[in-house]
C-alpha cells in the first residue's frame with residue numbers, strides 16, 4: 070500500500086467524519102483504524118470540526134430571541150454531550166439589573182431555566198428584599214450547559230461560553246450586575262483564585278455595567294450565618310442602583 074502523508078490521512082479522516090455525520094445526523098463519530106496512527110487530539114479536533122461545525126451567526130444578533138435560536142444548539146465545548154437543556158437565561162429583555170451565576174445545576178438542566186432549585190427560591194427572596202421581583206431582572210449564567218456533577222467550570226468552557234454572556238449584556242444593556250458567588254466573580258473578573266471576601270463590597274466596571282459580587286444562594290443555604298453579610302451587599306447594591314437611576318424618572 071502506498072505510503073500516505075500525515076496531511077493526507079487527516080484529510081481522509083475529515084472526509085470520513087463528514088460521511089458519518091450525514092449518516093448519524095451529526096451525533097456520533099467512531100474514528101477509522103488509520104486514525105490511531107495519528108495524534109488523537111488532532112484527529113478529534115478535525116473530526117469535531119466536521120461533525121459539529123461552528124456557526125458564528127449569533128454574533129450578528131440584535132435581540133435575545135435571535136441570539137437564543139442561534140446558540141441553543143451550541144457544540145463548542147463537550148458539555149453539549151451531557152446537557153439535557155441549554156439554559157439561555159430568563160427575564161426582562163430590557164432589565165436594568167442582570168443577575169449572573171456560574172452554571173446550571175441539575176434542576177436548571179432539567180427545566181432549561183437558571184436558578185430554579187432551592188437556591189433559586191432563595192435568590193428570588195434576596196432580590197425581592199431589595200425590591201427587584203424576579204420578572205424585572207434578567208438572570209443568566211456564565212455557562213449555558215451544566216457541568217457533570219456540578220463541578221466547577223473549566224477555563225476552556227468559560228472561554229467558549231462567556232462571549233454569549235457578553236452578547237446578552239450588549240443587547241440588554243443593564244446598568245448593574247449582581248454576580249452570585251466566588252466562582253462566578255473570579256471567572257468574570259479574571260481574578261484567578263481570589264477569595265469572595267476580596268471581591269465583596271467592591272464595585273467593578275464590567276462590559277458597560279457596574280458589577281458587584283455577593284454570596285451564592287447555595288452557599289447561604291449551607292451557611293445561614295453569612296446571610297447578614299449578603300444583606301449588607303444587597304443593600305449597597307440597591308443604594309448604588311438608586312443613585313445611578315435617580316435622574317431616569
Ligand code: URA
Pocket residue numbers: 169170171172173174177182183184185188210249
Ligand atoms: N447555580 C448557579 O450558579 N446557577 C444556576 O442557574 C443554578 C445554580
